[in-house]
Amino acid sequence: MPLRLLRFGLGLARPDTRILPLPQELKPHYDVVIVGGGGHGLAAAYYLARQHGITNVAVLDKGYIGGGNTGRNTAIVRSNYLTDDGVRFYAESMRLYQTLSDELDINLMYSQRGHLTLAHTDASIRTMRWRAEVNKHLGVESELIGPDEVARICPQLNLSRDVRYPILGALSHPVGATVRHDAVAWGYARAAGRLGVAIHQGTEVVGFAIEGGRITAVETTRGRIGCGKVLIAVAGRSSLVCNMAGFRLPIRTVPLQACVSQPVKRFLDPIIVSGSLHCYIWQSQRGELVMGGATDPYPLYSTRSTLDFKEGLMAHMLELLPFLGEVKIMRQWAGLSDMTPDFAPVMGKTPLSNCYLTAGWGTWGFKATPASGKAMAACVADDRPPELIAPFRLDRFRELDQLGEAGAASVGH
Known part of the structure; x- marks a missing residue:
């Protein structure tokens, strides 16, 4: 018998309070x-x-x-955006998140783990450098790093040059975090x-x-x-x-899909993102690999999952992390994204x-x-x-x- 249930039966524990008030009439x-x-x-x-x-x-x-x-x-929190207005806004949101557990008196599982946005082309390197300078100008911790530093932060990544999209560098955002949604x-x-x-x-x-x-x-x-x-x-x-x-x-409203793997032993600390490969991955506290990619290419008010998404995403995941070939997908879902011009x-x-x-x-x-x-x-x-x-x-x-x-x-x- 669970100790908590025994304590309740003996009158040593009080019933949990309701999360929300009882339902009311309008x-x-x-x-x-x-x-x-x-x-x-x-x-x-x-x-x-x-x-x-x-x-x-x-x-x-x-x-x-x-x-x-x-x-x-998929619960990622960051502020390494491109425009001054965007950086200021998301930096303020991250600041609020950091103390939100105490304010709301609930464990939000805020976990600062670092965020790497990989660059696979010269054009991507230029964009990452641009973003890093904007971020630093506005007080956000962000910098362009080379392959050696990428390897130090995340040695599990495939850094071979003999692939279709070699990793040339990354935008490092050490304060990138995840929060329990x-x-x-x-x-x-x-x-x-x-x-x-x-x-x-x-x-x-x-x-x-x-x-x-x-x-x-x-x-x-x-x-x-x-x-x-x-x-x-x-x-x-x-x-x-x-x-x-x-x-x-x-x-324009389009579906956005994501998935998680079966739990595996913890091996991945940072959040890894690739704009060129249209994918991202991080590992939850339970060991699941949380993965997602680009929005679906057509407007649709539907939260169905597709095999096409999963096949394309896994191909890119295996280019970045080839040893995941035997890991099974446990759950897949979709949301709806409102995209502005x-x-x-x-x-x-x-x-x-x-x-x-x-x-x-x-x-x-x-x-x-x-x-x-x-x-x-x-x-x-x-x-x-x-x-x-x-x-x-x-x-x-x-x-x-x-x-x-x-x-x-x-x-x-």
Whole structure:
């Protein structure tokens, strides 16, 4: 008999407290309605309550907490981007992540392990050097290293020159880390619930009542909710929900697949990424090899897995780490990626005066969760985007003022 069960039977242990408050009926009106119960929506709800005192907030999700892209990503956190605006934003997110376990009182399994973005061509070397200089200028630890240093950091890599894509160097980002993705969602959910935020799972938004250029009510499968403000944070469904609200997004939605291997003895410390080979790999605390690659080449609202993805990815994995040939794949899945024309997200106000948006996160939304949630909470509370996210406004596409973050996406899109 487990000791914990014995202690409970003898009255020496108390029952666990609930992660979320008991389910409630929908109230007729909320000051803020957040559409989407993933990391970004829950983080925004938490910071609205914690930092702005706005607790009459409802988070609505058609499924369950963290059941969308938050639970389908591969948990990598980094800030070695290409543009000044991108580097500043993701550096702030990493700073928040480093103390988030203490703040939310939950073990997020934050693990700093280093991040290597491999360069296989002269053009890649130039891009890595460019990124390194931008990063260092903005205080982010990042540098271009040669094959000898790559071999020292990760001796398991195949550094032979007799391959199709030899490793010529890498962008080293020593502070690159991983975080337990579902713990982030549940940590924010629990903290927000304790502050009075209402979290409604199994509640799908099916429309909006719009009058005078503002949303007056949200239509759900459980009834109508009056609202003061609305934040849309639905990841791969952003275009569909915004269409309900009457405005379009410059977004193309494509599946993004990933997989994990059976657990093996720990041998890989850093996160390894190859943009030329369209793949990345890191090893979890349980010994699983977490692997992924480029988005699928066609728009599709589907989270199905394909054999084509797996075959292509494994071919590239074996070029980098040939000894993995006998390792079995244990699980495969897919998420939905909202890709913008400039590979940067959309955050801030929308054409509706009381509607706000966080979308267009492509393949890098999870690492942005704390900074996005905090900034969007401030944007909703003050009706003005903070300086940190002002460059990511939706109007930049109409004004032809795009950001150009494609060079830092790490894998091909």
